[in-house]
Amino acid sequence: MTPLLWSLFLVPLVGVAVLTGVPVILMVERRGSAWLQRRTGPNRVGPFGLLQPMADAIKMVFKEENQPARASKFLFIFAPVLAILPPIVGFSMIPIAQPFTINGESFAVQIVKSDLSFLFLLAITSLHVFAVLIAGWASNNKFSLMGALRAGSQMISYEVAIGLCLVSLVVSYGTLNLSEIVTLQGAGSRLAFWGFFMQPLVFLIMWVSVFAECNRLPFDLPEGETELVAGYHTEYSGLKFGLFFLGEYAAMYLASALMATVFLGGYNIPFVSPDQLVSFVEGLGLYGDQATWVASALSAVSFAAKVFFFMFVFVWVRWTLPRFRYDQLVGLGWKVLLPLATINLIGTMIFSFLQKGAY
Amino acid sequence: MTGAETLLPLLAMLGFASLVAGGALFVGRFLGPRNLEGVKIQPYECGVTVSGNARDxxxxxxxxxxxxxxxxxxxxxxxxxxxxxxxxxxxxxxxxxxxxxxxxxxxxxxxxxxxxxxxxxxxxx
Structure with a gap:
């Protein structure tokens, strides 16, 4: 097995994992919201209502796909495709588990091993705004267009803060390579613990911005039901709507995975370095390559736990905070997060200069 | 790490995502009913008669x-x-x-x- 073959083998694995993760979080969201509001939630289909997302999917497949007469036909069909591409492709940059060996050769559990993976990931995710804008424009519906305009300016407002956060992170990590960033956070490496403790302010700014980028409450103004029906996907039904839905939840997964990778040490288990994990597994009676396989699987579980923590907070916040007003949203992005990110960047640069520079 | 080792998996991932999207469009086109006519294909405006163009x-x-x-x-x-x-x-x-x-x-x-x-x-x- 060559590294290239292994990467190609990972592609359907990761893709299917993301697509099956969506119904899981959907169920967590519906039962979780019911739990937070002291309701029962869907509990009829299958044991504890666990098959509800399947029933929804089947219903969605057999629904009629609406296409308004005045819509731009090609763009109307193209927009849902564009909504699903960026979140799935972005997952190819995420290091999912620690490297394992086959016959002494090391294999990284990451589809695209690039030195620019962090930058590329942000570039890919920022393409999501085009899907929203195209959908709103192509529908030729007032609600859709308003929703798309709101979504567009909301996403680009918070993009600037994320960009400045990226610069701060690069100054302190010294690299754009996500797998190197994860290695640095491992026990026994330069940082020795989670990046969150190195850049807490960036963590906060990024987290808030991620909510806005994913159009989640408290920033779900693009589809505020009481004002805009369903925002940019008002005219979509059937599987075209399904693609938007899937793309939105996959984008949440991607954002959670990015936050976990950059701030919570990725696949690292706290206080345990990858080598220690391997020797721990060897202590259980496995040797050589097989020990690295099991250690790799364990680190993947650690990564999944961190991702699900962020996913749960997405759900939790949705049912806890009310929606912002639009001027508050734009004000928060430009007048609070952007100056904060700038101050943090200046502080990071001065600190790093005093620590390592020649003066 | 060669260019092909970076680019090919990326293209494969793009292919996978396009396959999902294309499959969904294809399946949705043929499985659901398709009876688009009359008031159904007008822009949705909460049931009120449509007025004007959205692209204002x-x-x-x-x-x-x-x-x-x-x-x-x-x-x-x-x-x-x-x-x-x-x-x-x-x-x-x-x-x-x-x-x-x-x-x-x-x-x-x-x-x-x-x-x-x-x-x-x-x-x-």
């Missing part, structure tokens, strides 16, 4: 936000190469800090100017 003039505020985004994102793009080479740059000493400070001074100045001129206000009171 929109508020200038959205354009303003987009222009501000372009300006600031360009500055971020200029900062990024500096950040990547930061460790080598600060080895040069005060000259790096001076030039970076000069650039960031203008960044902060422009932000302050826009704040004071009210460009960042959504609703002018």
């Amino acid at each position: 003039k929109v508020s200038v505020k959205y354009y303003l936000i987009a222009i501000l985004f372009l300006l600031f994102d360009l500055e971020v793009a200029f900062l990024l190469p500096l950040a990547i080479a930061w460790d080598e740059m600060i080895a040069l000493g005060w000259i790096t800090m001076g030039l970076t400070g000069f650039f960031l001074f203008y960044f902060v100045l422009s932000l302050w100017f826009e704040y004071r001129s009210g460009a960042l206000e959504w609703e002018k009171s």
